[in-house]
Amino acid sequence: MRIVIMKMLDIHSEIQTGIINYLSIHPTASASAQRICNQWLANERYSHNIDQVQTAINGLVARGEIHKHSNADIYTL
Structure with a gap:
């Protein structure tokens, strides 16, 4: 189980x-x-899905590195 958690952390x-x-x-x-998920990360060498990208x-966002617009699910610096 610990290996799976570490792999998920690496993916994120x-x-x-x-x-x-x-x-x-x-x-x-x-x-x-x-x-x-579909455009910004399209050329990355690792596979990913929308749930992993959202996480x-x-x-x-929690660390303040990017921001979510309050009226939409749009993210920016």
Whole structure:
């Protein structure tokens, strides 16, 4: 069980890194979790799904690294 949890943490960390890397190149970008999953992370070498991406986004929001628009599920720097 511990290995599965560690693998999930690694996946979320990879996804978070991909999101931050995308935003470092495109600092004015904004998108929904679905668009982040399908477009921003489309060329990443690891596989991911929308639930993993949403969990990674939630972590970034909780740490203040990205922001969620209050009136929509849109995320930005």
